Amino acid sequence: MTIPITYYLILSTIVFLTGVAGVLIRRNIIAILLSVELMLNATNINFVAFSRYLEDLGGQVFVFFALTVAAAEVAVGLAIIIALHRSKESINLEDFKLLKW
Amino acid sequence: MAQLVFGYFAGVIAVTAILVVALRNPVYSVLSLLIMFFHVAGLYITLHAEFLAAVQLIVYAGAILVLYLFVVMLLNAKQDDRYHRQWWVAGFVCVPLLLELLVLFAGGKMEPSPLLSADQAGPGTDNAKAIGITLFSTYLFPFEVASLILLVAMVGAIVLAKRDIGGSGA
Missing domain, CATH: 1.20.120.1200 (NADH-ubiquinone/plastoquinone oxidoreductase chain 6, subunit NuoJ)
Structure with a gap:
């Protein structure tokens, strides 16, 4: 009836690595932000699993704060994307190379 | 089950x-x-x-x-139309991490102690109430800081996405 905490760790690692790969291989800025959401959710799964395992509610409260920060990040990130699209008419990452050598 | x-x-x-x-x-x-x-x-x-x-x-x-x-x-x-051409970097980052994870979990012994006990907290325990008490006692200051973060994000999003009405003279 019980599930070892290792399974939760494996699941969250898979999701986190998928997010890392997404940040590195996608060229659409919105897809990159979605990959960041994947990474945040992987850490949240870890927090809740350990909160259950250690029987401490602190983990769940931290997920609450992570959610707040994720909401703020999404609002600011999407505003930046809209501003970028307004100035360059593109959301392809390779069109933004002003600071590249 | x-x-x-x-x-x-x-x-x-x-x-x-x-x-x-x-x-x-x-x-x-x-x-x-x-x-x-x-x-x-x-x-x-x-x-x-x-x-x-x-x-x-x-x-x-x-x-x-x-x-x-x-x-x-x-x-x-x-x-x-295609992925970024630095996909091999992603491969170099993710495949070793995945291998490390597998080695770590395969090498470590699956002890019976790290179990998530399913019947410790009965169905009667009120999760939302417990979280509320913890949030407003132990984590009261982080809670207030979170409200500040939301305020800053709100102002920042409006300023960033605002169209310049009236041209550059503003």
Whole structure:
């Protein structure tokens, strides 16, 4: 009836690595932000699993704060994307190379 | 039974997470992420975090993903024709990490002690009440700081996305 905490760790690692790969291989800025959401959710799964395992509610409260920060990040990130699209008419990452050598 | 439920949620979460990255159309990526959020909420329920499951559905699926869909459709995001050419960097980062993980979990002995006990907290315990008490006693100051973060994000988003009405003279 019980599930070892290792399974939760494996699941969250898979999701986190998928997010890392997404940040590195996608060229659409919105897809990159979605990959960041994947990474945040992987850490949240870890927090809740350990909160259950250690029987401490602190983990769940931290997920609450992570959610707040994720909401703020999404609002600011999407505003930046809209501003970028307004100035360059593109959301392809390779069109933004002003600071590249 | 519990393992079956966990297997279902974990399988769907892993598959949809990979689909978010692999699908080329941003709208399909967002919808796949929506399915993943629903199943993460289900996983939270099996972990007896009912309040967080509700918050996950309301905030993530209800607010954040709708924001994403708005922006995807506002910007008329087209399909990626190909992935970024630095995909081999992603391979070099992710494959060793995955191998390390497998070695770590295969080498470590699966002790019976790290078990998530399913019957420690009975169904009578009120998860939302307990979280509220913890949040407003131990974590009161971080809670107030979180409200400040939200305020700054709100002001920042409005300033960043604001169109310059009246040209450059403002």
